Amino acid sequence: MAIDLSAKIPNNVDLDRDPKLRRALEAWQPKYVEWWKEVGPVGFQTADVYLRTAVDVGAQGWANFDYVKMPEYRWGIFLARPEPDRTIGFGDVADEPAWQEVPGEHRAALRRLIVTQADTEPASVEQQRRLGALAPSLYDLRNLFQVNVEEGRHLWAMVYLLHRYFGRDGRDEGDELLARRAGSPDKPRMLTTFNDPVEDWLDFFMFTMFTDRDGKFQLLSLAESGFDPLARSCQFMLTEEAHHLFVGETGIDRIVQRSAEITRLDSNGDAFRHGAIDLPVIQRYLNLWFSSCLDLFGGEVSSNAATYFAAGLKGRPHEEKYVDHVERDDIRTLHLPGDSERLVAKEVPARLAINEDARDSYIRDCERAVARWNKTIRNAGLSFELSLPHRRFHRMIGEYAGHYFNPDGELITSAEYRLRADDWLPSPSDRAKVRGLQTRAITRPGQFASWIAPPLRGIDGRPVDFEYVRFD
Ligand code: BYC
Ligand code: FE
Ligand code: FE
Numbered sequence: 001m002a003i004d005l006s007a008k009i010p011n012n013v014d015l016d017r018d019p020k021l022r023r024a025l026e027a028w029q030p031k032y033v034e035w036w037k038e039v040g041p042v043g044f045q046t047a048d049v050y051l052r053t054a055v056d057v058g059a060q061g062w063a064n065f066d067y068v069k070m071p072e073y074r075w076g077i078f079l080a081r082p083e084p085d086r087t088i089g090f091g092d093v094a095d096e097p098a099w100q101e102v103p104g105e106h107r108a109a110l111r112r113l114i115v116t117q118a119d120t121e122p123a124s125v126e127q128q129r130r131l132g133a134l135a136p137s138l139y140d141l142r143n144l145f146q147v148n149v150e151e152g153r154h155l156w157a158m159v160y161l162l163h164r165y166f167g168r169d170g171r172d173e174g175d176e177l178l179a180r181r182a183g184s185p186d187k188p189r190m191l192t193t194f195n196d197p198v199e200d201w202l203d204f205f206m207f208t209m210f211t212d213r214d215g216k217f218q219l220l221s222l223a224e225s226g227f228d229p230l231a232r233s234c235q236f237m238l239t240e241e242a243h244h245l246f247v248g249e250t251g252i253d254r255i256v257q258r259s260a261e262i263t264r265l266d267s268n269g270d271a272f273r274h275g276a277i278d279l280p281v282i283q284r285y286l287n288l289w290f291s292s293c294l295d296l297f298g299g300e301v302s303s304n305a306a307t308y309f310a311a312g313l314k315g316r317p318h319e320e321k322y323v324d325h326v327e328r329d330d331i332r333t334l335h336l337p338g339d340s341e342r343l344v345a346k347e348v349p350a351r352l353a354i355n356e357d358a359r360d361s362y363i364r365d366c367e368r369a370v371a372r373w374n375k376t377i378r379n380a381g382l383s384f385e386l387s388l389p390h391r392r393f394h395r396m397i398g399e400y401a402g403h404y405f406n407p408d409g410e411l412i413t414s415a416e417y418r419l420r421a422d423d424w425l426p427s428p429s430d431r432a433k434v435r436g437l438q439t440r441a442i443t444r445p446g447q448f449a450s451w452i453a454p455p456l457r458g459i460d461g462r463p464v465d466f467e468y469v470r471f472d
Pocket of ligand 3: 215244
C-alpha cells in the first residue's frame with residue numbers, strides 16, 4: 001500500500017472515494033498551514049530540513065527521508081492496518097466486536113477523548129516555537145523540527161476522525177483546535193502541562209522525555225479503544241512517537257554526560273563555570289516536568305476513567321498484560337490525604353482507580369531512563385545520582401493537589417514547602433544560568449554546544465556532522 005506523496009493529503013483511508021469528506025479536509029488544510037505559519041517554529045520556514053515523512057504503515061519502510069521546507073511538509077492521514085474480526089479487550093463490552101462507527105450513546109465521550117488528545121499536539125508545537133534560535137547543533141535542530149511536524153500530523157490524524165465520524169460538530173472542533181493557544185489567558189489549551197512555558201533546551205528534552213511519554217501511554221490506552229478507527233490511528237501514531245521519546249531520553253543522557261565530565265574536573269564541582277549545566281539544576285527541571293506530567297493521567301480516583309473503561313472507550317496501556325480485563329469487583333488501596341492532614345489508606349473500586357494503572361506503567365518506564373542516566377554519571381567517575389520525585393510531589397490535579405509533599409512523598413506544611421521550593425524546583429536563577437549557556441543556534445555541521453555531548457550516531461544512517469538543515 002504505497003502512498004502518493006504528491007496527493008494534496010496523502011492517506012490510506014480512501015479519501016478519494018469520499019468527496020464530501022475530502023472537500024471538508026481540503027477546506028481545513030489552508031487554515032492549518034496558516035496556523036503553522038503563525039504559531040509554528042519561529043524562523044527556519046524556508047530552510048531545507050532533512051525530515052522523515054510517513055508514507056506507509058508497514059513495519060518496514062513506512063517513512064521517507066528527504067529535504068523539505070516545513071510549510072510544504074506532507075501531513076498525511078494514516079491508520080494502522082485493520083485486524084480482521086477484532087474484538088474489544090476490556091470493560092463491560094469485553095469480547096464484543098470492535099465498532100467501525102461511533103455508537104450513539106458514546107458519541108459525546110468519544111468526541112471529548114479525541115478532542116483532548118488532539119489539543120495536545122498543536123499545543124506542543126506552540127510551546128516549542130522559539131527553540132530553533134537556541135539549538136545546540138544542526139542534528140538537534142532537525143530533531144526539534146521532526147518532532148514538530150509529526151505532532152502536526154497527529155493533529156491531522158485526530159481531525160480526520162472528527163471530520164469523518166462527528167459531522168458538523170467534528171468540523172467545529174477541528175476549527176477550535178486551531179483557535180486555542182498554549183499559555184493563552186483567554187483561550188488556553190485543555191490540559192495543564194500544555195500551557196507551561198518551554199523556554200530552553202533543557203525544558204525541551206524534559207518535555208520530549210516526560211510529556212511525550214505521557215503521550216505514549218495515553219496513545220497505548222486509546223489504541224485499545226473499542227472504536228476501531230481511533231485504535232488504529234493511535235497505533236500508527238505510536239510508531240512516530242518512539243523517535244520523540246528517543247530525542248528526550250538521549251538528549252538528557254547527552255547533557256548529563258557532559259555535566260558529569262565537567263563537574264568531576266572542577267575542584268568546586270561547578271559545571272556552569274565551564275559551560276555545562278549543574279547536575280542539581282537538571283534534577284530540579286526533572287522534578288518539575290515529571291510532576292507536571294503525572295497530572296496528565298488525571299485524578300487517582302476518577303469516575304470519568306471508570307466510565308471510559310466500563311464502556312470500552314479507553315483501556316489501559318498494554319491491556320493484554322493485565323489478568324483481569326473487566327475489574328468489576330476488584331479494589332485498590334490508595335494512600336490519600338485524610339481529614340487531619342495525615343495520609344490514610346483507602347480502598348477504592350479498581351475501576352475508579354484505572355488512571356493509577358497507567359500512571360504506574362509510566363513511572364516504571366521513567367525509572368528505567370533515570371537508571372540509564374545514572375549509569376552515564378557513574379561512567380564519568382562521579383557519585384551523584386538523579387532520581388524521580390515521589391508521585392505525590394508538586395501535584396496540581398487529583399487527590400494530592402492542594403496539599404504539600406516533599407520529593408520523598410511526605411506530607412509537609414505549606415511553610416516548609418515554601419522554604420525548600422528553590423531546592424526542589426528550578427528557580428529564576430537556575431533558569432537564567434541555563435539560558436546563559438543557550439544564547440544562539442549552533443549551525444555548523446558537526447559542531448555542538450558546550451553543555452551537551454554529541455550523539456553516538458546520526459539520523460537515518462547519516463553521519464553526525466551531516467548537514468541536517470540547509471539554509472538559503
Ligand atoms: N489538566 O476524572 P479526572 C500527547 C480534568 S499527551 C486539565 O480526574 P480523567 C502529547 C478532566 O478533564 C496525551 N484538566 O481525569 C505529548 C475532568 O474535567 P471535568 C494526551 C484535567 O478525565 C507531547 C476533571 O479534571 N492524550 O499526546 O480520567 C506532545 C476530572 O478529571 C487534567 C490524552 O490526554 C489535566 N492534567 O483524565 C504532543 C488522552 N486532568 O470532567 C502530544 C485523552 C484531568 O470535570 N484524555 N483534568 O470537566 C484523557 O483520557 C483524559 O482527559 C485525561 C484526564 C487522562 C487527560
Ligand atoms: Fe503526538
Ligand atoms: Fe510526540
